Amino acid sequence: MIFSGEAGIDQGKLTDGFLRDVVFNLLVAGRDTIAAALSWFFWLVAKNPNVEEKILKELAQVMGKDTSFPTTDELNKMVYLHGAMCETLRLYPSVPYEHKQSIEPDVLPSGHAINGNTRILLSIYSMGRMEEIWGSDCTDFKPERWISTSSTDEKKMVVNHVPAYKFAAFMAGPRTCLGRKIAFVQMKVVASCVLRRFKIEVVDGHPVVPEPSILMFMKYGLKVRVSNRA
Numbered sequence: 001m002i003f004s005g006e007a008g009i010d011q012g013k014l015t016d017g018f019l020r021d022v023v024f025n026l027l028v029a030g031r032d033t034i035a036a037a038l039s040w041f042f043w044l045v046a047k048n049p050n051v052e053e054k055i056l057k058e059l060a061q062v063m064g065k066d067t068s069f070p071t072t073d074e075l076n077k078m079v080y081l082h083g084a085m086c087e088t089l090r091l092y093p094s095v096p097y098e099h100k101q102s103i104e105p106d107v108l109p110s111g112h113a114i115n116g117n118t119r120i121l122l123s124i125y126s127m128g129r130m131e132e133i134w135g136s137d138c139t140d141f142k143p144e145r146w147i148s149t150s151s152t153d154e155k156k157m158v159v160n161h162v163p164a165y166k167f168a169a170f171m172a173g174p175r176t177c178l179g180r181k182i183a184f185v186q187m188k189v190v191a192s193c194v195l196r197r198f199k200i201e202v203v204d205g206h207p208v209v210p211e212p213s214i215l216m217f218m219k220y221g222l223k224v225r226v227s228n229r230a
């Protein structure tokens, strides 16, 4: 639209109103989605010390004693952390369900015939927990399922390609999330900076349950004890 359509363009220039709306859209789409995902990530990591240990090991290998923000190159090397982020979004997608609407009668890839003007609700949350899709360990938090050894260098780990129609946290098709890549950058920067410096422990007895809404936050927030890593 920005380059080919008329909307938001006046005498060949983008209008202030159009630019305002684009920036607002990016802020709305990209703030709470990341906040929700990071809450679930820190909770899952605190509850799975084996995962925490592997993340810290990878961070030490990639960053050494450098305490500054990770570079793009360093972020790309954080393969296990990337897997942990995908695994978090599989189990706790920031957008738990989506709705799409047909204009005309159609047949879905599943073979289901639908009428025109039909609303379809997709539960991204349920899809992330289906045994047919993810296997018998579908409820386990297992970053390993997202990574494998490189075909050219068996000492190197790489992030597996998983089709968007299987991992639907960012949805798929022409209206897929535009911020997917920047979302991983932001989440990995925050996670790596926090986890290297601090130990996060969930306060005993604090209930952690999802609040199903347009975005899936924790119903009672996340109460944690934060201590400096020795």
Ligand code: HEM
Pocket: 025, 026, 027, 029, 030, 031, 033, 034, 037, 089, 093, 094, 095, 098, 168, 169, 170, 171, 172, 174, 175, 176, 177, 178, 179, 180, 182, 183
């Ligand atoms: C964990 C983080 C995020 C998740 C889980 C997420 C998920 C989604 C989902 C499910 C959609 C709907 C796609 C559809 O209906 O087909 C969407 C749309 C969108 N997202 Fe994200 N998002 C995240 C972060 C971001 C960030 C950081 C940005 C921008 C900086 C962003 C920008 C957008 C935009 C602009 C759209 C609308 C795309 C369109 O309608 O064409 N998102 N996102």
